[in-house]
Amino acid sequence: MTGSIVFEPLLNPWLIAALAAMMMAGTALAIWRGLSGWPFRALAGLVVLAALLGPVYQAEDREPLSDIVLMIEDESASQTLGDRASLTDTTADDLAARIAARDNTELRRITVPDGADNTGTQLMTALSEALAEEPRARIAGAILMSDGRLHDLDRAPDMPAPLHLLHTGREDDWDRKLVVENAPAFAILGEEIQMTLRITDDGAAPEGTSTVPVDVSVDGEDPQRFNVPLGEDIDLPLRLPHGGRNVLQFSTPAVEGELTDRNNTALVQINGVRDRLSVLLVSGEPHAGGRTWRNLLKSDSSVDLVHFTILRPPEKQDGVPVRELSLIAFPTRELFLEKIDDFDLIIFDRYKRRGILPSLYLDNVRNYVEGGGAVLIAAGPDYAAADSLYRTPLEAILPGRPTARVLEERYSPSITDLGQRHPVTSGLEQEFGGEWGRWMRQIEVEETSGDTVMTGVGDRPLLTLDRVGEGRVALLASDHAWLWNRGFEGGGPQLELLRRLAHWMMKEPELEEEALWAEATGQQMRIIRRSLEESVGPVTITTPEDEQIEMELEEVSPGRFEALFDGPTIGLYRLENGEHTAVIGLGPASPVEFENTIADTETLEPYISETGGGIHPLADGTPRVRTVREGRAMSGRGWIGLLDRNAYQTRSVTQTPLLPAWLVLLLAATLIVGGWLREGRQ
Structure with a gap:
């Protein structure tokens, strides 16, 4: 029970x-006039004023409350x-x-x-949330x-009490780390990146080391080792070996005594893209579908x-002088002998033998395909004729x-x-619906190789794809794909089909079957396996620790x-399914927890000083705990202080x-x- 005198004025102060x-x-007037009763009058006034x-007398029934101590335990990766x-x-x-052995004290333990998403150690966030749940007093x-x-x-x-840091670092801690900067998300094939x-x-760190070894590996292949100077920036010129994702791994061997080797490796994933795709389109004669290919x-x-487009074949003899023609001569030798390898794709659109391309040039086209090139035949009636490209x-x-x-009849591909x-x-079919406009013509062909992915009249092959040597060939047995582009009978996925077809032939990684x-x-x-087979076996995953x-x-x-x-861990993972392999890096390219591993007290020191707390290394042992009053020193050699808050809860109040x-x-x-x-006696 605690009592005190309080005032509750009856009038405005x-x-x-x-x-x-x-x-x-x-009172002053009474004294000036010599009235002998002025003391009594003054005392009467004081009594009235005191009553006003x-x-x-206020008596409080108080229940003491315990002090609360917050203990934030860092369980991040660097710990x-x-x-x-x-x-x-x-x-x-x-x-x-x-x-716990102290009287009137409660402990709150919070782990962090x-x-x-690689945001690192959120100690202050945890401290703020813990403070918000407790009375500051x-x-x-x-x-x-x-x-x-x-x-x-x-x-x-804003701390209402001292904050102490018990840091876990040691004076002899050291660590070696490898950092790769300026890594782009994608790069153009054939061009150098830095x-x-x-x-x-x-x-x-131990002294006397000037150079260290670095291993560089691409897509998990056998690494190459180089020696680089320690503590200096090294510019790495690099050209990507292939399109799609390239996984580059840079690592330096772990050295005895360093804190960790987790930051001795850096994974960089760069997508290789082509700068420009070079396409040669040869139209045998003008027709409605020619503009479709060009526009696409x-x-x-x-x-x-x-x-x-061959507008003037050799057999056309109309007597017009050459000097009056504005047509460009077809540079057959330059295109089909000297620069054929510069093209990623060659398209023959309704082309037939007309004496323009000798057999030697067409034989060179065959060699071009077998060496890794791509040829697309968009066939019309010319393909069924005696001068068909097939007869070359x-x-x-x-x-x-x-x-x-x-076959001149209507059909739906x-x-x-x-x-x-x-x-x-x-x-x-799912993306564009299954009801497509019909085509009017199809060239009957017999499949001799490859994969038929579309059929037409009587389930006859309409689109056949094949791999030849290192290259690819596609045969579209109709010249009426343009009907979809014109919206005939609702049209169809003509642009998407032809785009996919062209990019598959140019070996875009996302279209590999x-x-x-x-x-x-x-x-x-997310492991993805695409296959033409009905089923595939399990995928074998090799972790960074070589566990399968x-x-x-x-x-x-x-x-x-x-x-x-x-x-389970950050690093390079290898995937294998039959003869197909892939690599991928999991986790951030640079885990923030391992960017700096040496214990740090300078970052928190100004903030801790403002609260009156102290910083103590755990390597020196567990500090003693003392109870201190407000305004006294909160930390000293080998001890930390906790405020004596004397908090209480008022159960009842009585006023008399x-x-x-x-x-x-x-x-x-x-x-x-x-x-x-x-005054009357006088």
């Missing part, structure tokens, strides 16, 4: 002050280095026991793991057990198109033999079961098999007036009468 001034003036102030984790656990348990202090590497100092709260590599030693290829900004050296690479029949799985045609790759999101990867894990794949759509895998009305009336009346009697 300014009015009471005015009455006091009037009383003082009256409303003095009350797993060396003996930091065990040192933290041991000290935390020791401190918890000491604080790694921040989501009961906070006796907070203790951080960490290496001091935090990434949210800007969220530090990256900067730097290897540094932090902390109490010209609409792609990444395509350089060279287009020739190209016969050896074409996947369909013409029967000399031209359809996708075969194999085509449902092939990336060129898969999903077209047999492929294995993975897409990473944080520490999770097998995962079954589930078919999510025709020809597409997927599985989700959560990687010191001057009841009857007593005020009695005292005032007595004093006034006394003054009157004294």
Whole structure:
């Protein structure tokens, strides 16, 4: 029970002050006039003024509340280095026991793991949230057990009590780290890119090291080793070996004594893209579909198109002098002998033998395909004629033999079961609907090789794809694809089909029919296997620790098999399914927790000083805990202080007036009468 006197004025304080001034003036006048009863009158006025102030004796029934101590334990990845984790656990348990043994004290233990999405250690966020859940008047202090590497100092709260840092670093800690900077997300094939590599030693590193070895590996292949100077920026000129994702791994061997080798490796993933795709389009004669091919290829900004239409074949003799013609001569030798390898794709659109391209040139086209080039035949009636391209050296690479029949009837192109799985045609029916406009003509061919992905009249081959040597060949047995572009009977996916077809022939990685790759999101990867087969076996995953894990794949759509895998650690993972392999890097390219591993006290020192707390190394042992009063030193050699908050909860309040009305009336009346009697005697 605690008592005190409080005042509850009956009038406005300014009015009471005015009455006091009037009383003082009256008393002064009585003294000046020599009235002997002025003391009694003055005392009566004081009694009235005291009554107006409303003095009350207030008694409170208080219940003491315990002090609260916050202990923030850092369990981020950098705290797993060396003996930091065990040192933290041991000290935390020791401190918890000491604080629990103190009278009237409660302990709140908060653990802080790694921040989501590579945001690092969020110590101040955890401290702010813990403070928000407790009454500030009961906070006796907070203790951080960490290496001091935090990434949210800007969220530090206003502390009502001292904050102490018990850091887990040691004086002899040192670490070597490798950093790759300026790595682009994509690069153009054939062009050189520049990256900067730097290897540094932090902390109490051993002296005498000037150069260190660096291993560079591409897509998990055998690495090449180089020696680079320590502590200097090294410019790395690099050309990507292939299109699609290129996974580059830079690493330096671990050295005995360093804190960790987790930051000795850097993974860089760069997508290789072609700058320009060079396409040669040869139209045998003008027709409605010729502009479709031209518009398709010209609409792609990444395509350089060279287009020739044969308007004046050799057999056309109309007597017009050459000097009056504005036609450009077909540079056959330059295109088909000297510069043929500069093209990524050659398209013959309704072309037939007309004496323009000798057999030697067409034989060179065949060699071009076998060496890695691509040829697309958009066939019209010319393909069924006696002067068909099939009856040239190209016969050896074409996947369909013409029967000399031209089918002039309406039909709806359809996708075969194999085509449902092939990336060129898969999903077209779902994406654009299955009701497409009809075509009017088809060249009858007999499939001799390759994969037929679309059929026409009587399920005859309409679109056949084939691989020849290192190159690719496609045969479209109709010249009526342009009807879809004109919207005839609702049209169809003409532009998408021809775009996919052209890019498949130019070996774009996303259109490979047999492929294995993975897409990473944080520490999770989505494994994707595309195949023309009905089923595929399990994928073997090799982790950075060389542990092998097998995962079954589930078919999510025709020809597409997927599985989700959560990687246990950050690093390079190798995938294998039959003869198909892939590599992927999981986790951030530069984990923020391992960018700086040496314990740091300078970052938190100004903030801790403002709260009155101290910084102590755990290597020196567990500090003692003292109770201190406000305004005293909160930390010293070997000890930390906690405030004595003396917090309490008021259970009840009782108020008793010191001057009841009857007593005020009695005292005032007595004093006034006394003054009157004294003055009456005189």
